[in-house]
Amino acid sequence: MKRYLTYILLLGFPFFGGQNKMAGQSTYAQDWKLSEQKNEALAFDADIKLSDAEIALDKKLFQLRKQVLTEAETQKISLFNSSFNELKPLIETSRLFKIIRTMPKGGLLHSHSGGLADVKWVISAARKYKECYVYDQKDNEQYIFGQLAFFARENVPAGFVSLDKKLTSNPGFEKELQDLLTLKRDKLCTYTDYWVEFEKRFKRINLLLPYRPFFKEYYLKGFQDLAKDHVQHVEIRFIFDELYDFQHGKYPLKMSITDLQDVLKQVRRTNPEFSLKLIYSSFKFLDPKSVEKQLETAFELKKEFPDMISGFDLVADEAAGNSIYSFQKDWMKLNELSKKYGVDMPLFLHAGESNSVFNKNILDVSLLNNRRIGHGLNLIYFPATMEEVKKQNKLVEVSPISNQILGYVSDLRNHPARVLLSNGVQCSINSDDPSVYGYEGLSYDFWVAFMYWELDVKALKKLVFNSVNYSSLNKDQKKEAIVYLNRQWNDFVQKGNDSLN
Secondary structure, three states: OHHHHHHHHHHHHHHHHHHHHHHHHHHHHHHHHHHHHHHHHHOOOOOOOOOHHHHHHHHHHHHHHHHHHHHHHHOOOOHHHOOHHHHHHHHHHOHHHHHHHHOOOEEEEEEEOOOOOOHHHHHHHHHOOOOEEEEOOOOOOOOOOOOEEEOOHHHOOOOEEEHHHHHHHOOOHHHHHHHHHOOOOOOOOOOOOHHHHHHHHHHHHOEOOOEHHHHHHHHHHHHHHHHHOOEEEEEEEEOOOOOEEOOOEEOOOOHHHHHHHHHHHHHHOOOOOOEEEEEEEEEOOOOHHHHHHHHHHHHHHHHHOOOOEEEEEEEOOOOOOOOOHHHHHHHHOHHHHHHHHOOOOOEOOEEOOOOOOOOOHHHHHOOOOEOEEEEOHHHHHOHHHHHHHHHOOOEEEEOHHHHHHOOOOOOHHHOOHHHHHHOOOOEEEOOEOOOOOOOOOOHHHHHHHHHHOOOOHHHHHHHHHHHHHOOOOOHHHHHHHHHHHHHHHHHHHHHHHHHOO
């Protein structure tokens, strides 16, 4: 009996202790799983349920991501410490990019007038006009080297030469001009005042676009490129200017809208689902009185074209311009103007395009009738406002490549959008000014988001459908657009699975 008691003492207690240890491990595993589920439930795409076909595609895209990582390692490319410009050849040769190019993108909600059409095309198209000139002298207060413009022959300013003759006599100038119209961040560690260079790119073409014949050509090309990249809806932060030609002189401001409507009809001949909205845009560096006049003009145009003008924004470098708060008197007049003109004017303000907590523009967006936020990079520094934005169901328009090139984010794995998405803030993917950054369409931005943010098909699907659900389309238009997008998405999933078998 003593012997049995000895065995129980020696072996029994460890046995019971092992049971307690196993129970503890089981509880830990359960708690770990519960913690994972709680975090997943907070994510922006928690409501998405994938079909078997989507799950199959998800596994295949995961393998394609691994292939990119392997290829980068083989080529000794530092994937996470390289600029978009350095990675562009790798992106374009990857199977992942070929699949993403076939993916329906829904809507491009954040783009700018003057940032759509490919610069090679811009030079080629402008060259055909005998009245197109280029400034080939040193910068002065009025013009900068490489600036393009249309002039009547008798009114060409000093320093401008015929673009066609310049390119004919100096073929190498075409490549030089392409570089002058494109902003590249060649290395992540080099210093450049990117906003100064960015604004120079727009200055070099800002005298091209008001010329009415070129204006129509430009937007036709830009829209066709987007449609080719499976974008079905576009919203442009549009800077209104009086169009002109040399036969009639200047046209009324609304001619831009009627011409864009004509361009839209041309695009719809081959892409009947394609749609367009314009967000009337002014500048942050103007004073409140000037912005008040711009708001009045925006309301006048929206009253006449309620289906084209969707809202109002202020653009330009946030670090150099006035704060959104400084225009508070203008925002307080919105209701009065709405009653006067009989139309609503929601805001689509750029806010938080900054790395600094001292930039507090993001605080305004939860207090105003601001439906979407342009960039919103520093929203993560204001947790209460981030929660308000989430509660108010406002969307952040994210432009990853733009954010890297302009110097806000270097390693895109650290992009603030990853924090927003995991906290349930709704976002969409945008290209901002693709032609200025040296590419067309929206596929490149989806590629970098997928790779750097470790997304899956569920996240891609949510981002794509957000771009239509949070668009400025009216209720009936949105319903129709979603039906089309669903059909395109299902087709993409099927063909994607077939091509990756």
